[in-house]
Amino acid sequence: xxxxxxxxxxxxxxxxxxxxxxxxxxxxxxxxxxxxxxxxxxxxxxxxxxxxxxxxxxxxxxxxxxxxxxxxxxxxxxxxxxxxxxxxxxxxxxxxxxxxxxxxxxxxxxxxxxxxxxxxxxxxxxxxxxxxxxxxxxxxxxxxxxxxxxxxxxxxxxxxxxxxxxxxxxxxxxxxxxxxxxxxxxxxxxxxxxxxxxxxxxxxxxxxxxxxxxxxxxxxxxxxxxxxxxxxxxxxxxxxxxxxxxxxxxxxxxxxxxxxxxxxxxxxxxxxxxxxxxxxxxxxxxxxxxxxxxxxxxxxxxxxxxxxxxxxxxxxxxxxxxxxxxxxxxxxxxxxxxxxxxxxxxxxxxxxxxxxxxxxxxxxxxxxx
Ligand SMILES: *Cc1c(COP(=O)(O)O)cnc(C)c1O
Numbered sequence: 001x002x003x004x005x006x007x008x009x010x011x012x013x014x015x016x017x018x019x020x021x022x023x024x025x026x027x028x029x030x031x032x033x034x035x036x037x038x039x040x041x042x043x044x045x046x047x048x049x050x051x052x053x054x055x056x057x058x059x060x061x062x063x064x065x066x067x068x069x070x071x072x073x074x075x076x077x078x079x080x081x082x083x084x085x086x087x088x089x090x091x092x093x094x095x096x097x098x099x100x101x102x103x104x105x106x107x108x109x110x111x112x113x114x115x116x117x118x119x120x121x122x123x124x125x126x127x128x129x130x131x132x133x134x135x136x137x138x139x140x141x142x143x144x145x146x147x148x149x150x151x152x153x154x155x156x157x158x159x160x161x162x163x164x165x166x167x168x169x170x171x172x173x174x175x176x177x178x179x180x181x182x183x184x185x186x187x188x189x190x191x192x193x194x195x196x197x198x199x200x201x202x203x204x205x206x207x208x209x210x211x212x213x214x215x216x217x218x219x220x221x222x223x224x225x226x227x228x229x230x231x232x233x234x235x236x237x238x239x240x241x242x243x244x245x246x247x248x249x250x251x252x253x254x255x256x257x258x259x260x261x262x263x264x265x266x267x268x269x270x271x272x273x274x275x276x277x278x279x280x281x282x283x284x285x286x287x288x289x290x291x292x293x294x295x296x297x298x299x300x301x302x303x304x305x306x307x308x309x310x311x312x313x314x315x316x317x318x319x320x321x322x323x324x325x326x327x328x329x330x331x332x333x334x335x336x337x338x339x340x341x342x343x344x345x346x347x348x349x350x351x352x353x354x355x356x357x358x359x360x361x362x363x364x365x366x367x368x369x
Contacts, residue, residue, distance in 0.1 A: 006358065008311040010351040011183045012247050014239050022235035031231060034211070038234035042189075045241055050162065051169040052196045054203040057229040057237075058210060061158050061180025061193030065091035067209050067227055068176045068195050069126075071202065072152045076123035079151075081111040082319035082330070083338045084130040088156045089318045092128070100124070101319045101329040104338045107272060109133065109285070112337070113141035117149075119329065126152040131160040131170060132314075133283040134186075135274050139165070139173040154178065157196070161187045162248060164278040171196045181237065186251070186282045187244055189237040192229050250352040251281035254359050258284050258348060261363030267292025268366065269344075283313065286366075287344040293369050296344055302369065308349065308362055315342040 022038070031037060039057055047055050058064035069078075069091060078092050082101040089099045102119050105112040109132040116127065127146060129137045137155070146153045155173065158180035163170040171177035181192030195206050208215050213224030262268050269287040273279070288296040296312070303310050317338055319330035332339050348362060 058193040063227040064193035082317040189233040255281040
């Protein structure tokens with residue numbers, strides 16, 4: 001049907017002419033970075049849109065994760081999930097922290113709260129869960145455990161832009177939440193990210209850390225990094241934000257379409273929509289069971305032959321990569337649910353301007369096999 005490759009995601013780009021005035025303003029005032037006017041505007045606009053008090057923009061989500069851990073001076077061991085993008089665990093290693101992998105809940109693909117306590121040791125200082133596919137973690141349970149054991153909670157909320165849970169922003173949970181605005185994400189600034197924090201004092205520490213540790217012209221308070229977002233990226237974010245509501249509703253239509261078309265297809269399973277949640281339809285994972293005619297990888301190949309580039313998010317598990325697989329917590333028998341889901345999952349194309357007829361075509365390719 002289509003000869004152009006269809007990828008699992010495609011960045012949402014507003015009409016180019018809408019971006020020109022922003023560029024003209026940058027050329028005019030010659031402020032390119034270092035907390036410029038667009039940077040400040042985007043921080044304020046995102047706080048308002050997301051319903052949070054404080055947010056600090058970053059050059060990307062990974063540097064934001066690394067900095068979030070430094071903000072709270074996390075050391076020792078951190079409990080996390082193997083079912084995520086590698087940057088989650090890499091951010092720990094960049095801080096000389098040992099990741100401790102805990103298995104996931106089969107119904108959400110998020111860290112299983114019932115398995116967290118048994119992974120806590122005297123070295124544990126924090127939990128770093130991921131709201132996988134934008135579906136909320138068991139935030140109340142996780143906070144309860146953190147309170148009992150005196151642990152910090154840092155959410156990798158890279159998938160969770162705009163998700164609401166129980167009538168409020170999901171990223172209000174935990175001590176910090178980290179967003180990614182990478183080109184492949186729901187809201188993008190080409191590259192970018194942010195840390196969401198609850199108070200001005202923490203925001204100030206984050207802002208020092210992302211600017212080499214400078215507190216003022218002559219004072220350096222920590223060995224900070226250069227994590228600043230440039231004015232071009234911030235300007236693009238402001239423009240993108242004007243279109244975010246329509247982009248989200250288009251995503252939700254695609255999601256609804258897949259759900260309907262694939263319901264009842266033997267051997268194809270979908271996650272149940274989480275309760276009390278307004279999601280962001282950031283991903284559309286399906287799980288290929290043994291009753292399906294093809295294996296997951298054969299279906300993946302079959303779709304590729306039809307120019308549909310579905311992705312196996314998250315396979316391989318982070319814990320299977322060479323720098324992690326030697327850890328005791330990385331062993332398969334500790335992570336049986338994650339291992340199984342990783343072997344079954346396939347994320348289908350979903351992005352705002354994905355043609356509905358193409359979406360139907362993809363569902364048919366799967367359903368008629
Ligand atoms: C995208 C992503 C990141 C990394 O974000 P970048 O902005 O690409 O550095 C981290 N964690 C998860 C779960 C992600 O999906």
